[in-house]
Amino acid sequence: IIVDGMGMEYPGIVTVGSIYNTGPSNSQELKNMVIHEIAHQWFYGIVSNDPYSDAWLDEGFAVFAASLFKLSKLKETEDYNSMYRPDPNLELPVNLPLNQYESNMSSYVYGKSARKLWELFKDNGEVKEAEKFLKIYYHFYKYKEIDTKEFVRFVKYYFDLKDDTLFEGWLELEK
Ligand SMILES: [Zn+2]
Structure with missing residues (x-):
């Protein structure tokens, strides 16, 4: 350091x-x-991604993993409900190439993406399940490169989803 x-x-x-x-x-x-x-x-170094086209995958996961660490290791308390509410004014998806955001790129790539990752667990065991998910995701993709499409494939399999509604409003699926 x-x-x-x-x-x-x-x-x-x-x-x-x-x-x-x-x-x-x-x-x-x-x-x-x-x-x-x-x-x-872990998220960039071991699970790789294109940091220009899919920056949300390493930044969003780094923010997500850091907040998990703070909750479970540092015992910081934060209301779970406050962690997944994105700002409703952030209407763009989080997975655009960086040149398609104006000045508020980080609100999407860091902020909204991590909140959306937290939201995956709001009815699914919250922190405990988030840890389990992250562990399996890491083991599955370590030393590999992931993109949005593969992330979606993984999440649909993991949560046994039949369609793409979970990704509406935050991931652009036709890239
Ligand atoms: Zn970062």
């Missing part, structure tokens, strides 16, 4: 310090950044 420069993940190493053009972060922000960048060692 190198505490200098911009928050960024690399294989086996992370840098933390600031987010883009903002100044140095306070210690709580630094801690959160360390957790986020380390989560990328």
Whole structure:
């Protein structure tokens, strides 16, 4: 962990310090950044994806895994119901190529995507089931590259879904 420069993940190493053009972060922000960048060692480092066309897959999963870590290991309390409510003004899907977002790319790629991942478990055992899902997803896709289409295939199989309604409003399926 190198505490200098911009928050960024690399294989086996992370840098933390600031987010883009903002100044140095306070210690709580630094801690959160360390957790986020380390989560990328799994989601980006081991389960790979195209970071331009499908950025949500590593960023959304890193945010999702980091919040699971905070809930179960750091025993931070957060109301489950507050974790999956996306901002209704964010109408775009989360899996557009980066050039198709304007200034609010991170609200989609980091924010809405992680909230939608949490929503998968709202009637399905919440945190415990989310951990189980993440573990199976990781073991299934480690050292492989995943894209939105494969994610959808996995989720439909995992939850035994008959159609694509679960993905409406957040994933563009005809890419
Ligand atoms: Zn990230």
